[in-house]
Amino acid sequence: MNVIPLTLPQPGFKWELPSRGRVGMLSLIAAESAIFTIFVVAYLFYIGKSLTGPMPKEVLRVPVLYTICLLSSSLTIHLATRALRQGSNKVFATSWFVTLALGATFLFGTAREWHHLIYDEGLTISTNLFGTTYYSLVGLHAFHVTVGLLGLFIVLAFTLLGKLRQEHAERVDVLSLYWHFVDAVWVVVFTVVYVIGR
Amino acid sequence: MSERSRIVGSALGNLRILCLLLLIICPVSAAFAHPAEPLSPTNIFAPASTPADSIFGLSLFVLAVTAAVFVTVFTLLVYAVVKYRRKAGDDGHEPPQVYGSNQVELAWTVIPVLIVGALFLATARVIADIQAAAPPPNSIEVVAVGHQYWWEFRYPGLKVVTANELHVPASDPAHPTPTFIKLLSADTDHSFWVPRLAGKTDLIPNHPNSMWIDPHETGLYLGQCAQYCGTQHAKMLLRVYVQTREEFDRWIQAQQQPAHVSPPQQAKTGLAGDPADTVAQGRRVFEKTACINCHAVAGSANADGRFGPDLTHLMSRDTIAAGAAPNTPENLRLWIKDPSAIKPGSLMPAMGLNDQDLNALTAYLETLR
Amino acid sequence: MSSDSIAWPAAQPLSRPLTDRVHEWVTTVDHKRLGIMYIVYALCLLVIGGIEATIMRIQLIRPHNDFVSPQVFNRMFTMHGTTMIFFVAMPLVFGFANYLIPLMIGARDMAFPRLNAFSFWLMAFGGLLLYFSLLGANGLYGAGNAPDVGWWAYAPLTALPFSPGHSTDYWTLSLLVSGFGSMGTAINIIATVICMRCPGMTLAKMPLFAWLNLVMGVLVLEVISPLTAAQLMLLIDRYLGGHFFDTQAGGSAVIWMHFFWVFGHPEVYVLVIPAFACVSEIVPVFSRKAIFGYPIMVAATVCIGFISMSVWAHHMFTVGMSPQGNGFFVLSTMAIAVPTGIKIFNWLATMWGGKIEFKTPMLFCIAFLFQFLIAGLTGVIQASAPVDWQLAYSYFVVAHFHYVIVGGILFALFGAFHYWYPKITGRMLSETLGQLHFWLFFIGFHLTFDFMHIPGLLGMPRRIYTYEPGRGWEIWNLLVTIGVFFQAAGVLVFVGNLVWSYFGGKYAGRDPWDAWTLEWSTSSPPPAYNFAAIPTVRSRRPLWDLKHPDDPDWKYE
DSSP states (O other), rough: OOOOOOOOOOOTTOOOOOOOEEEEEEEEHHHHHHHHHHHHHHHHHHTTOSSSSHHHHHOOOOHHHHHHHHHHHHHHHHHHHHHHHHTTTHHHHHHHHHHHHHHHHHHHHHHHHHIIIIIIOOOOTTTHHHHHHHHHOOOOOHHHHHHHHHHHHHHHHHHHHHOGGGGGHHHHHHHHHHHHHHHHHHHHIIIIIIOOOO | HHHHHHHHHHHHHHOOOOOOOOHHHHHHHHHHTSSSOOOOTTTSSSSSHHHHHHHHHHHHHHHHHHHHHHHHHHHHHHHHHHBBBOTOOOOOOOOOOOOHHHHHHHHHHHHHHHHHHHHHHHHHHHHHHHTTOOOOOOEEEEEEEEEEEEEEEEEETHHHHHHEEEEEOOOSSSOOOEEEEEEEEESOOEEOOOOOTTTOOOBBBTOOOOOOOOOSEEEEEEEEEOOSSTTGGOOOEEEEEEEEEEHHHHHHHHHHHHHOOOOOOSSSOOOOOHHHHHHHOOOOOOHHHHHHHBBBBBTSSSSSOOOOOOTTGGSSSSSTTTTTOOOOOOHHHHHHHOOOHHSSOOOOOOOOOOOHHHHHHHHHHHTTT | OOOOOOOOOGGGGGTTHHHHHHHHTOOOOOHHHHEEEEEHHHHHHHHHHHHHHHHHHHHSSSSSSSSSSHHHHHHHHHHHIIIIIIIIIIIHHHHHHHHHHHHHHHHHHHSEEEEEEEHHHHHHHHHHHHHHGSSSSSOOGGOSOOOTTTTTTTTTSSSSSSSSSSSHHHHHHHHHHHHHHHHHHHHHHHHHHHHHHOTTOOGGGGGGHHHHHHHHHHHHHHHHHHHHHHHHHHHHHSSOOOTOOOOGGOOOOOHHHHHHHOOOHHHHHHHHHHHHHHHHHHHHHTTTOOOOHHHEEEEEEEHHHHHHOOOGGOOEEEEEEEHHHHHHHHHHHHHHHHHHHHHHHHHHHHTTTTOOOOOOOHHHHHHHHHHHHHHHHHHHHHHSHHHHHHHTHHHHHHOOOOOIIIIIHHHHHHHHHHHHHHHHBOOOOHHHHHHHHHHHHHHHHHHHHHHTHHHTTTBBSSOSSSOOSSSOHHHHHHHHHHHHHHHHHHHHHHHHHHHHHHHHHOOOOOTTOOOGGGGGGGGGSTTTTSSOOOOOSSSOOHHHHHHHHHGGGGGGG
């Protein structure tokens, strides 16, 4: 039982590697981007190809307000993580809560839009190609928002319980990467669905 | 294992490799070397039509290049294994450590790039030749629709519908009369592959494709579906009859006629009783039961089903069930009685007919020439 | 010193209750144990997949055979393909990566040990789910039971009207679940290699094994996701009334092919790049020379990874793409032959001027070189689209890819088994049994897969449960089937060797092969913490530096 000490490190030898959490999260984001890419490609491919049923131009209403909510939440989460790194827990807690609220508002907006589309316009996932690709893509994104909100909520819970401290800033930052990703995906989905596809 | 036996073992090993190679090359080249005696009716190296010919020429070039690469690298490998093996009585020192060589690495990057370039250019030319061909005015137009597990062939300009056995005229290179086939599908993906006539092209629903053939010699060319389409993919066989122009015109003429019930054949079905009655009874069975839901017989008002093959000239075909069985009365009767005896998993249900109806129906179908 | 008195659990007497020991394994997060579990799981499924292949080959030994029904045969080729790719090759590759990467980079474990365990169990469960389908009852139209849509599950064959019942869903769900496991493993490999190297081990001083598995990890991330996406779309079609692949509603069957092959082609590089990794470690040691051209080997692999994501539609040459589309994929496919060829030349150059030892690991690697060369060349042949219009979906393709996967990947992995078994278990595998395994398997492999090219050239399509006599296919099918039994014998000898050597093999010691990478600096088997002290390194071959203090590598790198 026996390790040969191979070389002794020189004094002052610096060896710094990237953090595991960050690399892991970035890898996860890369994988998720690939999934979204495929759904986006399917959406783009099927634009204009529906044989029947309501067309995007007829039924889609551009969700400007909810988009602003989601994209601002990126700003608030950035403020939050910066605050935590500097140690201002109060600012962190407030910004974090606002982020969560904005995200939840966005989700509510999606739900409202879907309710309108299903019950007022008669567009479901099985109606036509537009319905299938729309609900899948927006739904996949909403699912990711939900997972993100869950993570945000857990952190909020720890904050309210007083357990979150400055040394957790790095981990919270890694989580915020995920949230930024979710927002970035929305930019793409928004462009594809409400700008190009209409 | 001793040092020496290991070396002998490895030398023997290399010898074994060489023997194995020879074992492979000899029968294979012998097999391909007799054009007079066909090795196989579906040999891609025996082209009988221009697309297959172009592919054959390209494949010889590609094979030659890859064979040259193989021989070179393999020789180097064998040489390295033999020359640089650890010899008996070795002093145990490590050999000189060589970490790389820019010149060598550049050389064996540049040369493959050039080879790839040559292969690509040769390939691009043939792609253009085959895919970009436009149908000349006297080409035959065929629409092929793939079904689970049979082929529907329509000649829209000539108003002919048939199944499984495609007839085309031979094409004289001086005055070409190619056949252009449009490929559609009624259900899943299929692929039309008659190796001696052309490469394969897929039949995909909602995605029309097209291909062409211009067979130079008359004869029967075999093939089959090449894209897994379900349980009986294996028995979705193809028969392409290349005929002289006169024969082809006569065949078209006959196919254009509606079914007429010719004078009943004697004792074909081994039945007692007036054959004409039997045939009429059979026709009644055909038109009053579920047969007409799937099958069409031109000239019979009720029978216009499209799910199964058109039976108007059923007796003009050599096989039934897309080549699964020869077209004999016994096979026909068995097919109607229990399709899974011939082609288990085919979509034709067993009709549950009693023997008398079955005999009558067979007798009727036997009249559809 | 307290470190000397730490007892390694394996040294404890075997009187600990079985439940305790099983519990330890089931709850382990140790990368070494997970690696072993991946490998053992894969070997079990290798045997099952082999039985499926044997059943098919017996059915095809002569025309119009009735050994099995068409329905059973179609399930066999679907299950064989799915099993071998997802539940044999991938776990083998992940198993070796898991076991060796931390040891080779001087780390104590992977970056995320619990994620590692979770990923293993996801993969294992996926395999069980796939085989659970065999227990499914026959439903409407006999449509229960194992999936029978081929391992690519082309649309619209997988749509509800053509695949009623649940067999297709077992295919979809089992791969979805194990796909998430694969993503977890990939994230782990990437994070480990980037974040946990020991001091002094820059990326340029990492063993090639680590580099190549890093490329594999990145590929997995980028390509399992399209498969996941396509499978979600298939589920939506089948259960929520979606129309992604519903040609009646204007959907496209071709788009499934695109999505599947965007996954499917890079997937084979996911499998072969780790095989390259094993060969890149074994050939230098048994040639007694450093790997030739380390930087180019890395660059070529990265190139292969990139280009592999642009070649997918060479599986679709017959689908009716435009001449320009076909031309692009011809070029990209042929282009990938260049970096691949470069690697073959580099291995050859490593052997050149060396002192080659023909121990079993090296025998397998030499056979790998020979066979992978042929496999690559038959790939180039098919890269020429018009030639592929004849060869696609025929037995030529089947012969080609088995040449890569069995003749290339499996041979390399057999070499890896023989090379690293001493490290994993502390015992040497029997060299005699190893050579017997090699020759039996080599003969069987060539009998089967050399001759298999010929029916393809003579017009025999794949995935057919029987064939017509008189097409010239009979003799070749017979020879192909005979080869299967030699391969089976080889595998039996191999399994016997693994088991026998575990109990009765020669003790290996720390460094039985006189090798140069860090895993050989710790005991065999390594302790749970891998290294008592995290090493610091100065070159690509730290143990060479130690063994040759007058002529260390870092002077030349």
